[in-house]
Amino acid sequence: MTGETARREAAEHLALALVGAGMQRMASRTLAAFLFADKESLTAGDLADELGVSAGSVSGAIKMVAQMGLIERSFVAGSRREHYRMRDNAWTTLYSRQHSIIDDVLSAVERGVDAVGPGPAYDRLTYMRDFYTFLLNEVPALVERFEQQRREEPRP
Amino acid sequence: MTGETARREAAEHLALALVGAGMQRMASRTLAAFLFADKESLTAGDLADELGVSAGSVSGAIKMVAQMGLIERSFVAGSRREHYRMRDNAWTTLYSRQHSIIDDVLSAVERGVDAVGPGPAYDRLTYMRDFYTFLLNEVPALVERFEQQRREEPRP
DNA sequence: GCGAACGTTCAGAAATTTCTGAAGACAGGG
DNA sequence: CCCTGTCTTCAGAAATTTCTGAACGTTCGC
Secondary structure, eight states, X not given: OOOHHHHHHHHHHHHHHHHHTTOOHHHHHHHHHHHHOXXXXXXXXXXXXXXXXXXXXXXXXXXXXXXXXXXXXXXXXXXXXXXXXXXXXXXXXXXXXXXXXXXXXXXXXXXXHHHSOSSHHHHHHHHHHHXXXXXXXXXXXXXXXXXXXXXXXXXX | OOOHHHXXXXXXXXXXXXXXXXXXXXXXXXXXXXXXXXXXXXXXXXXXXXXXXXXXXXXXXXXXXHHTTSEXXXXXXXXXXXXXXXXXXXXXXXXXXXXXXXXXXXXXXXXXXXXXXXXXHHHHHHHHHHHHHHHHHHHHHHHHHHHHHHHHSOOO
């Protein structure tokens, strides 16, 4: 039985997993609400009801997930309220955030390589630099590979 | 000129980048201290001096990074103190933590797929499941590829 | 055994993050 | 215009995380 309660619990559970992955609590709950919603779009009011939080919290959370490129405005005829919907590429977008994180770490490492003379630290730093350089190339390639694969075998 | 100050600043900067990547502050600073140290191993006392924090903080941080598999005990002849050193595979280990995070998210998604009936939510969830299943396979393969590449071309 | 050096634990202080709710901005209808 | 419904902002409350420091173990030299 796929009841409403089970659906909400599953949504909260997923939100927690996203928190574990580094997302902020409210943003995670919001994203999960979009994911589990049986409509194409939600309004801020829908979210406040669904999550049981204040309008202020919803406003902040929407701003965050919109900024991350995971949801977008959706114009619905005959409604004055702002509707939002999950973007199709939300998950690959979320994963691609890795890329900028890796980039930040790599910059810091390169600065470190410049700051130390030869010795054990230099060796460790260059090793680390090699690995993060590798990742910086491979992470976008990974996402590209998924998208291509999905294009080839549409829907089973 | 690769002075001591530049080295410490670079270490703190890298620690911040690691915090951005989701690591805890003290664990990040500790790992950076190991990375930048011009010795093979450090003691808790060395770390407390280097980082300017209490012994208690160091103890907790060492426990964390050791638990993550990034450093290990190193037995040094003629020293009563506990020495620790960075493991060679620290960076691939750190990156591989992704794997268990992805696994957690995927479990939550699968639970969601079971909890909802056919509809938009079901479609979104199965899409997400496909992507995270893909990642779960590919992330370890990526690390493996790096290690193999490194074995083939030892050191330029 | 006793003392000294080192490390760990943990209760609480301090800092930080997160959420709320009230005030206000904005758009459209009447 | 003013009113209503909707959304945003922001100061402060609440919750959470992080760090400290003092008390307690442990180990080794003597």
